[in-house]
Amino acid sequence: MKRLWRGGRLVSLQGESGWGLIEDGALLTDGARILWVGLSSGLPPEAAGVEVHELGGALVTPGLVDCHTHLVYAGDRCQEFELRLHGASYAEIAQAGGGIRSTVIATRAATEAQLLAAAVPRARALIAEGVTTVEIKSGYGLSAESEARMLRVARSLALQGLEVRTTYLGAHAVPPEFEGRSDDYVDAVCDWLPGLHAEGLVDAVDAFCEHIAFSPAQVMRVFEAARQLGLPVKLHAEQLSDQGGSQLAAAFNALSCDHLEYLSDAGVSALATAGSVAVLLPGAYYALRETRLPPVGALRSAGVPIAIATDHNPGSSPTLSPLLMLNMACVLFRLTPEEALRGMTVNAARALGLTDRGRLAAGQRADFCVWDASHPRELTAYFGRNPLRQRVFEGNA
Numbered sequence: 001m002k003r004l005w006r007g008g009r010l011v012s013l014q015g016e017s018g019w020g021l022i023e024d025g026a027l028l029t030d031g032a033r034i035l036w037v038g039l040s041s042g043l044p045p046e047a048a049g050v051e052v053h054e055l056g057g058a059l060v061t062p063g064l065v066d067c068h069t070h071l072v073y074a075g076d077r078c079q080e081f082e083l084r085l086h087g088a089s090y091a092e093i094a095q096a097g098g099g100i101r102s103t104v105i106a107t108r109a110a111t112e113a114q115l116l117a118a119a120v121p122r123a124r125a126l127i128a129e130g131v132t133t134v135e136i137k138s139g140y141g142l143s144a145e146s147e148a149r150m151l152r153v154a155r156s157l158a159l160q161g162l163e164v165r166t167t168y169l170g171a172h173a174v175p176p177e178f179e180g181r182s183d184d185y186v187d188a189v190c191d192w193l194p195g196l197h198a199e200g201l202v203d204a205v206d207a208f209c210e211h212i213a214f215s216p217a218q219v220m221r222v223f224e225a226a227r228q229l230g231l232p233v234k235l236h237a238e239q240l241s242d243q244g245g246s247q248l249a250a251a252f253n254a255l256s257c258d259h260l261e262y263l264s265d266a267g268v269s270a271l272a273t274a275g276s277v278a279v280l281l282p283g284a285y286y287a288l289r290e291t292r293l294p295p296v297g298a299l300r301s302a303g304v305p306i307a308i309a310t311d312h313n314p315g316s317s318p319t320l321s322p323l324l325m326l327n328m329a330c331v332l333f334r335l336t337p338e339e340a341l342r343g344m345t346v347n348a349a350r351a352l353g354l355t356d357r358g359r360l361a362a363g364q365r366a367d368f369c370v371w372d373a374s375h376p377r378e379l380t381a382y383f384g385r386n387p388l389r390q391r392v393f394e395g396n397a
């Protein structure tokens with residue numbers, strides 16, 4: 001089914017920089033793909049006689065890609081929010097048995113139906129702000145069975161009208177039954193991967209490289225297991241300290257390294273050489289009241305692509321607002337509005353190994369957003385406001 005969308009202000013993001021603005025632009029879609037993009041005044045012959053949608057001068061951007069979330073879990077951690085307000089740090093709460101581990105206990109106790117019921121409204125909140133592709137990590141099950149359950153629930157969220165990419169994050173924390181035996185747990189994480197992969201549940205493999213989680217040597221073993229199956233890797237790296245995780249991830253041609261507040265110059269160079277994306281997570285920076293900024297200037301000069309994501313999770317980043325993250329990326333991290341929008345479209349897609357989305361161009365997926373805005377910078381300047389008029393997913397409004 002072909003559809004024509006005309007009379008919009010298209011933010012195509014074509015080319016390596018700039019907005020790629022097309023004034024009075026039109027998009028011709030054929031099913032789930034974009035067939036043609038150009039001026040409303042220069043339509044191709046294929047546009048004749050198709051269903052027409054008038055955009056009335058509205059702004060059109062590619063659909064948003066949230067490339068780092070922990071959307072599937074049970075329970076909440078608002079008590080930790082209070083503890084942090086009273087001075088406890090994220091690391092102290094984790095070391096005292098709270099943090100990720102408390103979400104693991106709640107998630108293990110939940111049925112697949114309960115996990116899904118909790119995750120659907122979260123997915124809908126992202127959709128309501130224009131997200132068309134979301135990445136969802138496991139990592140609150142930490143057993144073969146409960147990691148699989150999380151990933152199945154993540155996959156089934158696609159029924160909400162969303163593209164879901166799943167990431168296996170077995171190496172997120174050491175579960176209680178492996179207390180003091182983290183190397184044995186890493187063995188188990190590696191052993192579970194082939195089965196999860198055979199079930200079609202894994203698009204990428206991630207780990208948390210940190211003094212309160214896993215060492216680079218342990219992460220390397222997980223990455224080797226991924227490599228054996230031909231699976232791409234990404235890493236929670238340099239969030240609380242510089243562990244050199246980014247250099248390790250780059251050696252495995254990681255799709256991305258995420259967080260990066262404590263990234264060193266050597267880490268920046270390694271990411272640049274490997275072509276890995278730096279995924280910055282302003283929600284976690286903000287909620288943890290981190291004061292060390294990720295090295296945005298160095299990443300920019302080295303030509304490392306920068307992405308922005310919600311990192312939605314019940315602990316460090318309990319936000320469901322990708323638009324707020326665009327604003328925070330500018331205000332807190334000093335990204336330009338264009339860098340922020342590229343960070344949640346084309347560069348976020350790249351952080352997932354995807355090149356078929358994130359721009360408005362022929363051949364790309366027909367996933368886009370129509371906004372009540374006149375310039376794309378408005379999407380980053382306002383916060384706590386949602387100007388989404390219409391979200392088109394796979395060519396359907």
Ligand code: NIG
Nearest residue numbers: 100208236284311313315316
């Ligand atoms: O991306 N840093 C590790 N993992 C998550 C937090 C998970 C949690 O606290 O539940 C993050 O910030």
Ligand code: FE
Nearest residue numbers: 068070236311
């Ligand atoms: Fe995360």
